[in-house]
Amino acid sequence: AQKITQTQPGMFVQEKEAVTLDCTYDTSDQSYGLFWYKQPSSGEMIFLIYQGSYDEQNATEGRYSLNFQKARKSANLVISASQLGDSAMYFCAMREGRGYQKVTFGTGTKLQVIP
Amino acid sequence: GAVVSQHPSRVICKSGTSVKIECRSLDFQATTMFWYRQFPKQSLMLMATSNEGSKATYEQGVEKDKFLINHASLTLSTLTVTSAHPEDSSFYICSAQIRTGNTGELFFGEGSRLTVL
Numbered sequence: 001a002q003k004i005t006q007t008q009p010g011m012f013v014q015e016k017e018a019v020t021l022d023c024t025y026d027t028s029d030q031s032y033g034l035f036w037y038k039q040p041s042s043g044e045m046i047f048l049i050y051q052g053s054y055d056e057q058n059a060t061e062g063r064y065s066l067n068f069q070k071a072r073k074s075a076n077l078v079i080s081a082s083q084l085g086d087s088a089m090y091f092c093a094m095r096e097g098r099g100y101q102k103v104t105f106g107t108g109t110k111l112q113v114i115p
Numbered sequence: 116g117a118v119v120s121q122h123p124s125r126v127i128c129k130s131g132t133s134v135k136i137e138c139r140s141l142d143f144q145a146t147t148m149f150w151y152r153q154f155p156k157q158s159l160m161l162m163a164t165s166n167e168g169s170k171a172t173y174e175q176g177v178e179k180d181k182f183l184i185n186h187a188s189l190t191l192s193t194l195t196v197t198s199a200h201p202e203d204s205s206f207y208i209c210s211a212q213i214r215t216g217n218t219g220e221l222f223f224g225e226g227s228r229l230t231v232l
Contacts, residue, residue, distance in 0.1 A: 033220075035220065035221070037223075043206060043208070043225070043226040043228070044223065044225050044226060045159075045208065045210070045221075045223035045226075046223075047220060047221070047222070047223075050220055091158065091159070093221075102149060102161055102164055103149070103161075103210075103221050104161070105158045105159045106158060107157070107158045108157075108158055
């Protein structure tokens with residue numbers, strides 16, 4: 001079974017609008033962490049936001065927020081006020097257990113921001 | 116944030132040769148580094164976990180004799196693609212976890228694009 005599922009291979013959003021990228025996960029661990037990374041065409045992986053399984057508040061980092069619904073096992077990324085520079089691949093990822101465990105990535109969503 | 120440097124960013128080699136890719140953590144000690152492979156328009160696939168001072172742990176299906184990993188110090192891990200063939204052409208990217216803290220956040224290198232002719 002897939003540990004991380006991103007069901008949207010591609011998304012379009014108008015500049016200055018908000019967009020939600022979906023991510024669901026599967027784990028039996030009580031302790032886990034969820035990440036979102038951005039990968040522009042240059043290939044580098046840019047860390048955006050992190051949510052721990054025990055965090056009660058949804059994580060926010062500037063224009064990025066993570067809509068964490070633990071019971072549904074979903075961790076959707078919300079980008080507000082989209083900018084042209086947000087066009088990139090976005091990967092949801094999960095670390096299971098505590099500390100230094102390997103991180104598993106979803107298949108990614110390609111976001112294109114339209115002027 | 117923490118900085119991970121990967122070198123070379125691009126390499127072209129002939130079939131049958133070996134290629135070494137370096138991954139350095141510049142401003143922190145990384146006891147654990149991870150090597151990923153990414154095919155075009157696909158996700159990152161974990162190849163192996165590199166632990167300082169011990170043998171790497173390879174994922175199922177990854178040939179350890181083909182992809183040699185050495186993690187000799189707390190700041191350097193290397194991936195050597197031995198006897199490279201065209202099917203080894205790919206984007207290889209390393210990442211490191213910071214030693215302290217428990218979020219497990221990965222800091223990535225810039226990636227290395229390997230083309231085997």
